[in-house]
Amino acid sequence: MFDSAEKWHGFVATLKFPTTHIVGVERITSPQQMTVVNPTTGKIVTNIAQGTEIEIDLAVAAARNAFDNGPWPRLAPRERKEHMLKFADTIESHRDELAALVTLEMGKPISDSWGIELNALLRTIRWFAELADKIYDEVPHVGEGALALITREPVGVVGVVTPWNFPLTLTGWKIAPALAVGCTLVIKPSEISSLSVLRLAELALESGIPAGVINVVTGLGTEAGKALGVHNDVDALAFTGSTATGRQFLHYSADSNLKHVWLELGGKSANIVFADAPDLEAAAQAAAWGIRFNSGQMCTAPTRLLLQRSIQHSFTNRVIEILQEIKVGDPFDPLTQMGPIASAKQLNTINSHIESARSRNLQEVLKSSTIESDGFWLSPVVFSGILPDDALAQEEIFGPVLAVIAFDTEEEAVHIANNSKYGLAAAIWTSDLSRAHKVARKIKAGTVWVNCYEEGDLTVPFGGMKQSGNGRDKSIHALDKYLEIKTTWVQL
Numbered sequence: 406m407f408d409s410a411e412k413w414h415g416f417v418a419t420l421k422f423p424t425t426h427i428v429g430v431e432r433i434t435s436p437q438q439m440t441v442v443n444p445t446t447g448k449i450v451t452n453i454a455q456g457t458e459i460e461i462d463l464a465v466a467a468a469r470n471a472f473d474n475g476p477w478p479r480l481a482p483r484e485r486k487e488h489m490l491k492f493a494d495t496i497e498s499h500r501d502e503l504a505a506l507v508t509l510e511m512g513k514p515i516s517d518s519w520g521i522e523l524n525a526l527l528r529t530i531r532w533f534a535e536l537a538d539k540i541y542d543e544v545p546h547v548g549e550g551a552l553a554l555i556t557r558e559p560v561g562v563v564g565v566v567t568p569w570n571f572p573l574t575l576t577g578w579k580i581a582p583a584l585a586v587g588c589t590l591v592i593k594p595s596e597i598s599s600l601s602v603l604r605l606a607e608l609a610l611e612s613g614i615p616a617g618v619i620n621v622v623t624g625l626g627t628e629a630g631k632a633l634g635v636h637n638d639v640d641a642l643a644f645t646g647s648t649a650t651g652r653q654f655l656h657y658s659a660d661s662n663l664k665h666v667w668l669e670l671g672g673k674s675a676n677i678v679f680a681d682a683p684d685l686e687a688a689a690q691a692a693a694w695g696i697r698f699n700s701g702q703m704c705t706a707p708t709r710l711l712l713q714r715s716i717q718h719s720f721t722n723r724v725i726e727i728l729q730e731i732k733v734g735d736p737f738d739p740l741t742q743m744g745p746i747a748s749a750k751q752l753n754t755i756n757s758h759i760e761s762a763r764s765r766n767l768q769e770v771l772k773s774s775t776i777e778s779d780g781f782w783l784s785p786v787v788f789s790g791i792l793p794d795d796a797l798a799q800e801e802i803f804g805p806v807l808a809v810i811a812f813d814t815e816e817e818a819v820h821i822a823n824n825s826k827y828g829l830a831a832a833i834w835t836s837d838l839s840r841a842h843k844v845a846r847k848i849k850a851g852t853v854w855v856n857c858y859e860e861g862d863l864t865v866p867f868g869g870m871k872q873s874g875n876g877r878d879k880s881i882h883a884l885d886k887y888l889e890i891k892t893t894w895v896q897l
Contacts (some may be wrong), residue, residue: 471617
């Protein structure tokens, strides 16, 4: 990793951007093009191919041929593991390049792109590679007159549609378990952050992953994404993104071949701080980090800060102090903690929520600082005294906007936390072990952290309840999305 913004900018100037779809071993283009915009400056970086149903058909055909006739599903699991480990090593050797592409296309600070995004990608591929040859089938006891086998088989061709906020991490979460069990893939990345995923697919080929196993088509969700969703030769689809788009993929499945659809959707996470929290400073640091990390563009972001009334004002003031100290600026500066919003469209969406809150005369205790720069900039904003039913506490803003809500009792905190259509994550800060367990059990969320936030590793599953989705990424449970269970009964 380079130690200065100047060195990073110099390195970026040497990069050759991938701009075409990857289908099998071919790089193909499209009549139409899309622009990739640098959110730091608002300027165009390059143009990439804008795929439609035509390119999706080609990619699915390549993935189908690779699954039906190619070596990947037929390799011994040990051999798939070796291929995936070599793929990870190839990624490691191009770490600076991939991190730079992520920062360039969506504005993530380079220290996060290099140290968090790439770490997550590498660990995911290596973890599932090591799991590939440790998956066992079952032989139940059915009596002496028969033999029953329960086997797990790869589902087939998997469509993967990923968002722009963690382009490599979330792609890795989808493709690594699918590769480990022998599936083939067609990936449709976000049009905002396609460069890093295209380069990832190129590196897969360079590392020796067979042709057709990983295909990438860039394009709009309404065109390429929909074409993948309705394709009758796609056996399963894994999606991370908005709840509205996830609902569309369920429609696409119903309108086509009833493919399995696995959804990781939106969130409005409750971060509950009781007055007896063991370390209020740590809780305040976590609350501030959670709203500014990735510019608040994170589905698990703790955007609802629930504070016991006796600490409401002092705790809010401390969070504001921390947010005022963060370094916002050039994302290629290794010291930068917060970069721009990923796109002009997303910035407009966030600002519309802020203006709506102001029109309702909500208490804005921290306004966004003015940043003298082109691009799509917004520093953290904090509103206090928010009622649980207010739009600011109900709608996923997907930006650095914090809603502070007061509560008195444990029961009230649980009620407020569950007063949401989402159920992705939550946190509890308390010294009372009994309270921690009771509240965690009552909260309807896929992940509940106690006295920490956003902690975990690949051994634990990640996913949501309610309108935050279904299925799980990470852990051995992620394999379930990409396997079919077959029963074979042999009469002896």
